[in-house]
Structure formats: structure tokens, C-alpha cells
Amino acid sequence: MSAMPFEDCVIRPVRAREWSAVKELRLAALRDPVAHLAFLDSYEEAVARSDAYWRERTANGAEGASGAQQFVAEAGDGSWVGTVAVLIEEAGTTDWAGFRVERRQGHLVGVYVAPGHRGSGLTKALFDAALEWVWGRGAERVRLIVHPGNARALGFYRKAGFVESGVTVPLAGRPDERELEMVVERPRAGGPGGPGGQG
Numbered sequence: 001m002s003a004m005p006f007e008d009c010v011i012r013p014v015r016a017r018e019w020s021a022v023k024e025l026r027l028a029a030l031r032d033p034v035a036h037l038a039f040l041d042s043y044e045e046a047v048a049r050s051d052a053y054w055r056e057r058t059a060n061g062a063e064g065a066s067g068a069q070q071f072v073a074e075a076g077d078g079s080w081v082g083t084v085a086v087l088i089e090e091a092g093t094t095d096w097a098g099f100r101v102e103r104r105q106g107h108l109v110g111v112y113v114a115p116g117h118r119g120s121g122l123t124k125a126l127f128d129a130a131l132e133w134v135w136g137r138g139a140e141r142v143r144l145i146v147h148p149g150n151a152r153a154l155g156f157y158r159k160a161g162f163v164e165s166g167v168t169v170p171l172a173g174r175p176d177e178r179e180l181e182m183v184v185e186r187p188r189a190g191g192p193g194g195p196g197g198q199g
Contacts, residue, residue: 008076009122011129013069019051019058025072025080029112037147038111040172061085066137070110071129073122082113082122086130088137097169106134106142111153127160135186143183145169157182 014022023046029035030043061070066088073082087107095101108130113123134142144162146153162182171177 009073009081009117009125011071011073011125013063013133014058014061014072016055016059016062018062019054021072021080022058022070023054025083025112026110028114029083029110032112032115034150034152037150038153069130069133071126071133073113073117073126081117082126083110084108084112084123084126084130085110086134086142088134088139099167099169103140104138106130106137106139108142108144111144123156124160131184139186141183141185143181145179145181147171147177147179154180160184 026041026046027043030039030041030046032038035043058070059065061068063069068085068087070083070085072080075081085108087109089095089101089105089107091101091104093101095107108127111123111126113126131142143165144157146157148154162184165181165183167181168178169181171179
């Protein structure tokens with residue numbers, strides 16, 4: 001099955017009142033066959049959470065929020081077919097894995113594109129929006145964490161200009177497994193165009 005074109009999609013931040021749609025898209029992502037490799041969450045855990053949880057989660061990454069932003073791809077029929085969120089991590093803080101954050105950076109999380117839209121360029125468009133937002137807030141680099149067994153995601157991240165930093169983090173709940181940190185540096189002014197300086 002070929003990918004659907006994404007030109008009809010609008011990439012935009014979520015709005016706080018859209019918490020129910022945010023929940024539905026997250027539940028769809030957690031039903032994906034590689035969800036156990038891609039997310040630190042399970043469908044069973046997520047579906048049991050209260051409406052108050054989803055309202056707060058959505059508001060924290062909604063349009064106008066300063067510490068995080070969740071972007072969605074909205075198709076012409078109003079359905080949401082993809083998402084990515086980016087968090088600001090401040091220098092001098094400690095991240096969720098206990099590592100010290102050395103520089104102000106973005107952290108991409110929650111990447112998901114519906115199966116019929118994969119390979120269409122939609123993931124790149126979502127990443128471009130997230131990177132533009134985080135560069136505009138003074139981040140020096142952007143990182144993401146990926147399981148080495150998630151070959152599809154690894155391939156895309158490399159193509160998008162992310163490189164392995166050499167840092168690995170233990171997988172939550174499975175300390176014998178480690179995930180890879182991949183990073184892209186802030187583009188230099190006047191350098192090659194596109195996120196990460198990729199032309």
C-alpha cells in the first residue's frame with residue numbers, strides 16, 4: 001500500500017481544549033506493533049488515566065506553552081494522522097534517566113505517524129516544525145532516544161540528520177536493555193539549509 005500524500009495536512013500545535021483528540025491519537029500510537037519499543041507507556045496504562053490527566057498533559061504542550069510543544073498533522077477531513085512533541089531541557093538540570101543536562105536542548109518525544117501516511121514526507125514535516133520551534137527558543141541541540149531494535153525509526157532519524165552521541169540509557173523497566181541517544185546540533189547561521197544543517 002503506497003503512502004497517502006501529506007500536502008493536504010496542516011502541521012500545527014495542539015490547543016488546550018483538544019485534550020480528547022490528543023488522548024485518542026496517543027492511544028492509536030500505543031496500539032502500533034512497535035509501541036513497546038517506541039514509547040515508555042502502554043495502552044493499558046494510558047487508557048486508564050483520568051480526563052484530568054489528559055487535560056493537563058495537553059495544556060502543558062499546547063499552543064502558547066513555553067516549556068514544551070506538541071505538534072499534530074491534521075488531514076483535510078479534520079482527522080489527526082501524526083504527532084511529535086518537543087520538550088525544553090535546561091542546562092544544569094537532571095533528566096528523567098538521572099543524567100545531567102549540559103546545554104539548553106530540545107528533546108523530541110512521542111513521534112507517531114498513522115500507517116497510511118508513513119513514507120509520505122509527513123514525519124519530516126512534523127520534525128521541521130518541532131525543530132523550528134525549539135531553535136527559536138535558544139536550544140543548542142536537539143536529542144531523542146530510540147531503541148536499537150526500532151529499525152524504521154532509526155533509519156528515519158539518521159536521514160533527518162540525527163547522529164548517535166555515544167550515550168546510552170537503560171530502558172525503563174528493562175535495565176538489561178539500553179536505548180540510544182541521537183542528536184542534531186543547532187544549524188550555524190549561513191550554513192547549509194534545513195534542520196541540523198542538512199541541505
